[in-house]
Amino acid sequence: MNDLQRLLGYREPIFNAPMAGAAGGALAAAVSAAGGVGMIGVSGSPQKTWIEEQVSHVAELDTPWGVGFMAWSLEQDLAPLENFLEYSPALVSLSFGDVTRGAALAHEAGVLTAMQVGNAAELERSMQDDIDIIVVRGGEGGGHGRNEVGTLPLLQLATAQQVKPVVAAGGIGTAHGMAAVLAAGAQAAWVGTRFLSATESLGHENFKKAARAAGMDQTVYTRAFDIAQQLAWPAEFGGRALRNEFSDAHQDLSSWEATSDLREEMVQARAQAREQIAPVYAGQAVEFVRAETSAAQVVTELAGFRQILREAAGRFS
Numbered sequence: 524m525n526d527l528q529r530l531l532g533y534r535e536p537i538f539n540a541p542m543a544g545a546a547g548g549a550l551a552a553a554v555s556a557a558g559g560v561g562m563i564g565v566s567g568s569p570q571k572t573w574i575e576e577q578v579s580h581v582a583e584l585d586t587p588w589g590v591g592f593m594a595w596s597l598e599q600d601l602a603p604l605e606n607f608l609e610y611s612p613a614l615v616s617l618s619f620g621d622v623t624r625g626a627a628l629a630h631e632a633g634v635l636t637a638m639q640v641g642n643a644a645e646l647e648r649s650m651q652d653d654i655d656i657i658v659v660r661g662g663e664g665g666g667h668g669r670n671e672v673g674t675l676p677l678l679q680l681a682t683a684q685q686v687k688p689v690v691a692a693g694g695i696g697t698a699h700g701m702a703a704v705l706a707a708g709a710q711a712a713w714v715g716t717r718f719l720s721a722t723e724s725l726g727h728e729n730f731k732k733a734a735r736a737a738g739m740d741q742t743v744y745t746r747a748f749d750i751a752q753q754l755a756w757p758a759e760f761g762g763r764a765l766r767n768e769f770s771d772a773h774q775d776l777s778s779w780e781a782t783s784d785l786r787e788e789m790v791q792a793r794a795q796a797r798e799q800i801a802p803v804y805a806g807q808a809v810e811f812v813r814a815e816t817s818a819a820q821v822v823t824e825l826a827g828f829r830q831i832l833r834e835a836a837g838r839f840s
C-alpha cells in the first residue's frame with residue numbers, strides 16, 4: 524500500500540478526473556464504489572440545488588470522493604468551494620489559475636488539496652505547503668490545461684522530488700498506460716477521457732458517440748471554443764477537444780473575432796448537442812473509448828495493471 528492509498532483509503536489507484544459537464548455525482552459515486560476515488564467536476568458558479576443533487580450520489584458512500592474546481596473561477600467567487608466543503612469531501616482539486624485562496628479554505632476545513640500542474644513552473648508552485656497532492660497533467664490530456672509538456676517527462680521530474688505524492692494525468696486509457704505511469708513513480712492515475720462514454724457520465728449521447736468514433740489523431744488543442752463563447756479562461760489554458768467543423772474553420776485565431784451571434788450559435792449548438800460545432804472535450808486517449816460501459820467496468824479494466832507489471836518484471840529480471 525502506498526502513502527496516498529493509506530492517506531485516502533481507496534483500493535484502486537484510479538481517480539476519475541473532475542470533468543465539468545461529464546463527471547457529476549453519479550460518475551464519482553460509481554468510481555468510488557468500484558474502489559477508486561470519484562471526483563465531481565465543477566464549472567463556474569453552480570446553483571446550490573445542483574450541488575445538493577451531485578452530493579446526494581456520494582453522501583452515503585463509505586469510500587472517499589472529491590471535487591475539482593477551476594482556480595481562475597474560484598478567484599472570482601469562492602462560494603462553490605464553501606458549499607462543497609459543508610459535505611466533507613476527502614479531497615479538493617484546484618487547477619488552472621491561482622490556487623492560494625482555495626487551498627487555504629480547504630485546509631481550514633481539514634480537507635486535502637490537489638493541484639494539476641502542466642509545466643515545471645507549476646510543479647514548483649505545487650511544492651508549497653498548501654498543496655498535498657501533485658497531479659502531473661501532460662498536454663495529451665483532454666479538456667482544459669496547458670499544452671507544453673507531455674505526461675511522461677513531467678512525471679519523471681515530479682517523482683524525483685520524493686516529498687509529495689504524485690498522481691499522473693493525461694493520455695492514460697488502458698491497463699498498460701496505468702502500468703507505465705505507476706512504474707514511473709506515480710502513486711495513482713487521474714483518468715478523464717476514458718470515462719467519457721461511461722453510462723454514468725453526464726455527457727449527451729451525441730458527444731459520447733463522437734468520442735467512441737474518434738481516434739487519437741482526431742483531437743485538437745485550441746482556444747477557439749472559449750473565444751467563441753467569450754469565456755474568461757486565461758489564455759495559457761486552451762483545451763483539447765475532438766476536431767470538428769468549427770475547430771477546423773477557426774484554426775487561425777487572428778482571422779476572426781468573437782461576436783454575440785457566434786456566441787449564440789455556440790450556445791445553441793451545445794444545447795442541441797451538435798458535435799460538429801460544439802466542443803467535445805477529449806484527449807488522445809479517446810482512441811480507447813470504444814463502447815458505452817459502466818464506470819465500474821472501466822475501473823476493472825484499468826486495474827489490470829497489476830498483471831502487466833508482474834509480467835514486465837518477469838521479462839526483465
Ligand SMILES: Cc1cc2nc3c(=O)[nH]c(=O)nc-3n(C[C@H](O)[C@H](O)[C@H](O)COP(=O)(O)O)c2cc1C
Pocket residue numbers: 540541542543544545564565566591592593616617618639660663664665666667668692693694695713714715716717803804805806807808
Ligand atoms: C470533458 C472534460 C472536462 C474536463 N473538465 C475539467 C474540470 O472541470 N476541472 C478540471 O480540473 N479538469 C477538467 N478536465 C481535465 C481533467 O481533469 C484531466 O486533466 C484530463 O482529463 C486528463 O487527461 P485524459 O483526459 O487524457 O485522461 C476535463 C477533461 C475533460 C476530458
